[in-house]
Structure formats: C-alpha cells, structure tokens
Amino acid sequence: MKNPTYNYILSKIGTFRPDIGIILGSGLGYFADHNIQNQIKIPYNEIPEFPESTVPGHAGNLIFGTVGDRKILCMQGRLHLYEGYSAYEVTLPIRIARHLGISTLFITNAAGGIRYGMAPGDLMFIEDHINFLGDNPLIGQNNSSGSDRFPDMTAIYDRDLIRLGQKIGYEYDITTTTGIYLATKGPSFETPAEIRVFKVIGADAVGMSTVPEAIVGKQQGMRICGISCISNLAAGISPNPLSHEEVNETVKLVKKQFATLLKELILKL
Numbered sequence: 001m002k003n004p005t006y007n008y009i010l011s012k013i014g015t016f017r018p019d020i021g022i023i024l025g026s027g028l029g030y031f032a033d034h035n036i037q038n039q040i041k042i043p044y045n046e047i048p049e050f051p052e053s054t055v056p057g058h059a060g061n062l063i064f065g066t067v068g069d070r071k072i073l074c075m076q077g078r079l080h081l082y083e084g085y086s087a088y089e090v091t092l093p094i095r096i097a098r099h100l101g102i103s104t105l106f107i108t109n110a111a112g113g114i115r116y117g118m119a120p121g122d123l124m125f126i127e128d129h130i131n132f133l134g135d136n137p138l139i140g141q142n143n144s145s146g147s148d149r150f151p152d153m154t155a156i157y158d159r160d161l162i163r164l165g166q167k168i169g170y171e172y173d174i175t176t177t178t179g180i181y182l183a184t185k186g187p188s189f190e191t192p193a194e195i196r197v198f199k200v201i202g203a204d205a206v207g208m209s210t211v212p213e214a215i216v217g218k219q220q221g222m223r224i225c226g227i228s229c230i231s232n233l234a235a236g237i238s239p240n241p242l243s244h245e246e247v248n249e250t251v252k253l254v255k256k257q258f259a260t261l262l263k264e265l266i267l268k269l
C-alpha cells in the first residue's frame with residue numbers, strides 16, 4: 001500500500017507489526033492508558049490525510065504496543081459519520097490496519113439499552129447488527145482491490161470470541177450479555193417513537209458507530225468481536241433526558257471491568 005498515511009505510520013513503527021486491532025469507544029480510552037505496554041503513540045492530527053477525532057471522550061491517538069506478548073494496534077478514539085466524515089473516511093483506519101496485518105478486530109462502543117431488563121453499566125457482546133445508517137462504507141470506488149464487491153454478512157461477529165468473552169466474564173465476576181446492535185447516524189439521540197420501532201425490529205441496543213468498521217473488517221476477512229457498554233437506557237425508556245455527559249459518566253464506572261474483559265480476551269484468544 002503506497003500512500004502518505006500508511007508510509008508515515010510505517011516510519012513511526014519500524015518493523016513492529018500488530019495483528020490485533022482495538023477501537024475504543026466513548027469514554028473507553030482508559031484501557032489504552034493502563035493496559036498497553038511499550039507504546040508508540042501517534043496523534044491522529046500528526047498523520048497525513050488522517051481524519052481527526054472531534055468528540056469529547058475520544059482522545060484521537062493511534063497506539064501501537066503490547067498486551068502481554070500480543071502485538072496491538074489501538075485506536076484511542078474513533079471517527080463517526082456525524083462528525084461529517086464519509087463512511088469511507090470513518091473506515092480508513094480499518095483498511096490501513098488490514099495492510100499492517102491486523103486479523104482480529106475488537107470494536108467497542110457506548111450504547112443505549114433497549115431490551116427489557118438492561119441496565120446502565122451492562123457489557124453486551126454484539127451478536128449481530130442492524131445497519132440503520134442509510135450508508136455503507138463499501139459504496140463507490142473505494143473497494144480495495146481484490147476485495148469482495150458483495151461480501152457476505154451472515155456471521156460478522158465471531159461466535160468463538162463471544163463464548164470466550166462470556167467465559168472470562170464468568171471467571172472474573174463481570175456480568176455480560178449478548179444482543180443486537182442497531183446503528184443510527186446521530187448525532188441527535190433517538191426519539192421514544194424511534195426506539196419503539198427499533199425494539200420491534202429486533203434491536204437490543206442503539207448507538208452511532210461500529211457498523212461501518214464491522215462491515216469493512218468483515219469484508220477484509222478479520223475476526224470481529226464487538227462489545228457495547230450500555231451507558232444509558234434508550235430514549236423513552238430512560239426516566240431522564242439523555243446526554244453525552246451521562247454516557248461518559250456511566251462508562252467511567254465500568255471502565256475497569258471493561259478493561260479486564262478486553263485484556264483477558266486478548267491474552268486468551
């Protein structure tokens with residue numbers, strides 16, 4: 001791959017080649033600060049032609065390093081469609097990650113809980129998703145050469161990784177659940193009427209990310225594990241008005257359990 005973004009990253013990492021990718025969602029940057037050793041940190045705004053992260057709670061660093069003996073590339077802060085980026089731009093880091101050798105991708109996010117019984121702080125393994133973005137990162141000429149034009153999306157989220165995550169949760173006394181993640185473009189939260197519709201069509205949680213990265217990751221042949229931190233109950237279910245502050249506050253409360261779950265998954269996969 002010859003482009004300025006890729007070349008700049010190579011100039012920073014030398015011969016280091018990670019094979020596990022992590023995208024950290026809202027408020028989940030803690031994991032990178034406390035669990036990745038031997039860090040090479042590259043702020044997005046230093047990387048040529050790389051989109052910048054503009055959202056509070058999303059630091060905006062590519063971090064290369066190790067977790068135990070595993071070699072990691074971590075996006076501390078992600079890009080969203082609501083920041084004005086195209087679905088292609090949002091997934092540029094995934095395409096670059098693939099070229100660097102990433103074969104397993106952990107995608108994390110904060111999400112609103114829809115299913116009855118969910119509570120803020122729950123950690124949900126994504127079993128499948130509903131793309132409600134009205135967009136797709138594979139539209140247009142950007143389809144990487146040699147990649148499938150019509151990739152199958154039957155089993156995006158790796159069953160074995162979900163099972164392993166559930167087992168780790170059990171061992172470490174971290175409650176986990178599984179469910180269907182629905183992505184909207186945002187940035188406004190949903191209306192209660194929209195949430196009722198999403199519930200009827202099978203969504204357990206709602207958020208504004210993850211789906212573009214998962215589609216590209218699957219097309220590129222990666223094993224994908226999606227984890228949602230339920231940061232609030234969705235609109236109309238929550239007794240309170242929704243806010244980004246509440247999202248970040250709740251995520252803070254479970255960041256340690258979340259970090260343990262992710263770290264153990266990485267070490268045991």
Ligand code: HPA
Pocket residue numbers: 110111112113189190206207208231232233234235242247
């Ligand atoms: N809706 C959409 N995105 C979100 C939510 C929500 O309730 N919570 C965190 N991200």
